[in-house]
Amino acid sequence: MGVEMRIVLRNYNKIDNSKIDDYIDTGGYKALEKAYNLEPIELIEELEKSGLRGRGGAGFNTGRKLRFTHGASGEEKFILCNADEGEPGTYKDRVIIQGDPHAILEGMAICGYAVGAKKGIIYLRAEYPYVADILKTAILQAKEKGVLGDFQIEICMGAGAYVCGEETALIESIEGKRGEPRSKPPYPPVSGLWGKPTAVFNVETLANIPQIIEKGSAWFAGIGDPSYPGTKVMTLTGDLVNKTFIEVPTDTTIRDIIYKFGGGIADGKQLQAVQIGGNSGALISPEYLDTSIAFDAMQKIGATLGSGAVFVTDESRNLRDVVCRISQFFEHESCGKCTPCREGTMRIHDLMQKICTGDGTKADLDLLTDLGEMMEVSCFCGLGQAAPVPILSAVKHFNLLDEERG
Numbered sequence: 001m002g003v004e005m006r007i008v009l010r011n012y013n014k015i016d017n018s019k020i021d022d023y024i025d026t027g028g029y030k031a032l033e034k035a036y037n038l039e040p041i042e043l044i045e046e047l048e049k050s051g052l053r054g055r056g057g058a059g060f061n062t063g064r065k066l067r068f069t070h071g072a073s074g075e076e077k078f079i080l081c082n083a084d085e086g087e088p089g090t091y092k093d094r095v096i097i098q099g100d101p102h103a104i105l106e107g108m109a110i111c112g113y114a115v116g117a118k119k120g121i122i123y124l125r126a127e128y129p130y131v132a133d134i135l136k137t138a139i140l141q142a143k144e145k146g147v148l149g150d151f152q153i154e155i156c157m158g159a160g161a162y163v164c165g166e167e168t169a170l171i172e173s174i175e176g177k178r179g180e181p182r183s184k185p186p187y188p189p190v191s192g193l194w195g196k197p198t199a200v201f202n203v204e205t206l207a208n209i210p211q212i213i214e215k216g217s218a219w220f221a222g223i224g225d226p227s228y229p230g231t232k233v234m235t236l237t238g239d240l241v242n243k244t245f246i247e248v249p250t251d252t253t254i255r256d257i258i259y260k261f262g263g264g265i266a267d268g269k270q271l272q273a274v275q276i277g278g279n280s281g282a283l284i285s286p287e288y289l290d291t292s293i294a295f296d297a298m299q300k301i302g303a304t305l306g307s308g309a310v311f312v313t314d315e316s317r318n319l320r321d322v323v324c325r326i327s328q329f330f331e332h333e334s335c336g337k338c339t340p341c342r343e344g345t346m347r348i349h350d351l352m353q354k355i356c357t358g359d360g361t362k363a364d365l366d367l368l369t370d371l372g373e374m375m376e377v378s379c380f381c382g383l384g385q386a387a388p389v390p391i392l393s394a395v396k397h398f399n400l401l402d403e404e405r406g
Ligand SMILES: Cc1cc2nc3c(=O)[nH]c(=O)nc-3n(C[C@H](O)[C@H](O)[C@H](O)COP(=O)(O)O)c2cc1C
Pocket: 053, 054, 055, 056, 057, 058, 059, 060, 062, 082, 083, 084, 085, 086, 087, 162, 163, 164, 165, 166, 167, 168, 200, 201, 202, 203, 205, 206, 381, 382, 383
């Protein structure tokens, strides 16, 4: 433990991302060839056995999602790559694409073969136009070399809203509509893009697939925490000595991430709180540092792994300000489709502004808790369900009131 392991970043800074031959020289596109020699269902079984779970936040078993899409009836099916990466503090998908664009294309083509889809679309964060250029070059070269067979990939630039990363809002957005979540079920594997069976995967999930097919499911299942095997790319921000990105096995502890890879707290200060998974992650207090980042381990302490963003605040930060900024983000990003999220995010921000002025009371904290708990169970999509998480955790583990009111 405490050592980096690079699977999806194995070629980062080692190959030229504008040259397909560099990727091929490292064994690239061999996994796709291997996949073609398997029956689609064998391929799906291999991915299921690997234990790979989504790296986009929900942690769903990747092989199972492929199985559902494979089993859905329909002539036309789609593979979507979610590269919207709207979570604040997260830039891992950008780094993965920049380091190894063909790994994503190969992962998408393998999934296409598994479910019987001939078309893939990469939904790319609007703020990443230069990444679009990298992907366009990669797609063109793959087409010229004929390595993708009859699987076609195109890019769709994102609409610039956080909610568009939610898979059904993403689908709406590709269809040219306003990015708002759909009611589920039906889930995308049954009825997704244009009502056709669709599998949506995060960039990091897809980048793992060629390696799993090449090296085998047992190899992958043996890495990290067995309940969430493999590695996770983490992006480190905030009051750390090293603001960087790392790829580590999933049994790595939060402590190692902060003190070993992050170099500890800058300027010799003490840790106050760490938030993992972006703005929708819980604020974790130092007593939980020995928890591993594995999806289920994080859930057990009321936190999430989410996108893998690690935001650290030192003792000198005013946590009320931090929480207030987070609540402002959610008020701004709520799409407004459902009342609990539209009104709830606004009320949470109002209450946090009051608390920030020092006028907050114990009754305000109780109201925040009631409101947050109501939103977790009644909001229409993950945005509103997760928006109260940082707030509720801050109320539970930290003192947000002035001393005399606390
Ligand atoms: C508000 C919201 C934003 C999301 N943003 C992203 C995102 O930027 N990238 C991503 O891969 N998944 C995002 N997700 C999760 C997706 O809905 C979906 O679970 C994921 O793309 C599935 O891929 P995976 O199984 O490979 O993780 C978001 C979810 C919600 C609720």
